[in-house]
């Protein structure tokens with residue numbers, strides 16, 4: 001099924017060729033993907049504000065509409081207006097207004113990053129559900145340490161380097177480093193990230209979950225008790241499975 005791009009943002013619509021190029025480089029198959037370039041931001045995630053006392057602007061997200069019914073909160077109004085067409089799509093990528101109004105290189109980075117999450121799901125449909133357990137467990141605000149994020153950042157760096165060149169990519173990352181204390185840590189990690197290394201994302205997710213099994217069970221129970229998840233994850237089964245791909249697939253059940 002064909003993919004489509006919705007441009008609510010004028011600046012992003014001028015970059016249609018760039019987004020098309022990124023999809024081609026990543027070999028995105030026709031899977032009924034809707035890419036939404038926003039004219040609204042999705043800011044002040046309430047859960048982050050309480051926990052970390054920082055203003056958090058979501059820059060982009062990937063959502064598997066086929067299996068996930070819990071939508072990132074708060075949900076921008078303009079998406080609400082499009083909800084009929086979006087619910088018909090199987091995969092959804094959202095890029096914020098702030099990113100669409102930034103530089104071409106930043107837009108390209110974010111888009112390649114989110115598309116890698118789509119590719120992760122096409123390879124292993126439950127990988128993001130399982131790796132979301134790691135969100136509040138170990139990584140705190142430095143999302144870049146989570147295996148599914150590392151792989152998306154490697155892809156973003158590789159694509160940006162391919163399109164804009166190594167020099168442009170590095171000067172972008174160095175400039176981003178200067179923008180905040182949080183970014184100074186985050187972009188320092190991205191500068192050091194190697195784009196050539198093989199990264200086994202399913203193996204890394206299994207390893208991180210199973211390194212701290214009892215805590216992960218506690219997080220899972222907390223999410224179930226607070227109705228924050230649609231899923232039951234059998235963590236013992238996941239950790240007993242030799243093959244991480246099969247382990248993830250066979251451990252997730254709809255509640």
Ligand SMILES: [Zn+2]
Pocket residue numbers: 113114117148149152
């Ligand atoms: Zn991500």
